[in-house]
Amino acid sequence: MIQTKDYQAHWDRVYANTATDRLGWYEAVPEPSLQLIQDCQLSPEATILNVGAGATTLVDELLKLGFRNLIVNDVSPLALGQLQERLGAESQKVRWIVDDLTQARTLFKLGAVDLWHDRAVLHFFKERAEQDAYFQLLKQCVRPGGFVILAAFHTDGASTCSGLPVHRYDQRELAEKLGDDFALIRSFDHRYTMPSGATRKYIYTLFKRK
Numbered sequence: 001m002i003q004t005k006d007y008q009a010h011w012d013r014v015y016a017n018t019a020t021d022r023l024g025w026y027e028a029v030p031e032p033s034l035q036l037i038q039d040c041q042l043s044p045e046a047t048i049l050n051v052g053a054g055a056t057t058l059v060d061e062l063l064k065l066g067f068r069n070l071i072v073n074d075v076s077p078l079a080l081g082q083l084q085e086r087l088g089a090e091s092q093k094v095r096w097i098v099d100d101l102t103q104a105r106t107l108f109k110l111g112a113v114d115l116w117h118d119r120a121v122l123h124f125f126k127e128r129a130e131q132d133a134y135f136q137l138l139k140q141c142v143r144p145g146g147f148v149i150l151a152a153f154h155t156d157g158a159s160t161c162s163g164l165p166v167h168r169y170d171q172r173e174l175a176e177k178l179g180d181d182f183a184l185i186r187s188f189d190h191r192y193t194m195p196s197g198a199t200r201k202y203i204y205t206l207f208k209r210k
Helices: 004-017 031-040 058-064 077-093 128-141 171-178
Strands: 047-050 069-074 094-098 113-119 142-153 182-193 199-209
Touching: 004 077, 031 058, 031 113, 031 142, 031 182, 031 199, 047 058, 058 069, 058 077, 069 077, 077 094, 113 128, 128 142, 128 171, 142 171, 142 182, 171 182, 171 199
Parallel strands: 047 069, 047 113, 069 094, 113 142
Antiparallel strands: 142 199, 182 199
């Protein structure tokens, strides 16, 4: 299993050396995620946990929509610092947690959340032990009746990202990882266009815990 300090050092370098809007996963407006969040029909008081957030624009959009209980996580404090700086005073409305999803220390203590959102983090965990730790944490965090949005590289998508190998997913494997307690609500393929103009094929899924 890769150590937390190694993950953190890698992503700190990425965010230190590349402007946010030039990152290979940057979205000016995260439309696919917003579509799925809308499908959840959450109240403004719902607790939303955005894991592996980096400098995502999703947080900006959720604040505009009036959500008041946002928790944002990343292993890189530098990435979260950039996001906080961009949000300015609005950042005070968000709870920020630096933690490793595969070796969590703080996230285990959160209590129940209404939505777990992950775009493009899960696929970096190549080892079975990392994947098992990730899904154990997810299952501990998401309440019965809560939702899970997972977006990852598709099985016929890219095999590397940001200099790291990835584990590619399809709907079947994601459902197997979550287990019988989670029902698939919606799934679709999405071709994302990077700032460079290249494309990456993702799978987006929405599950609900029974």
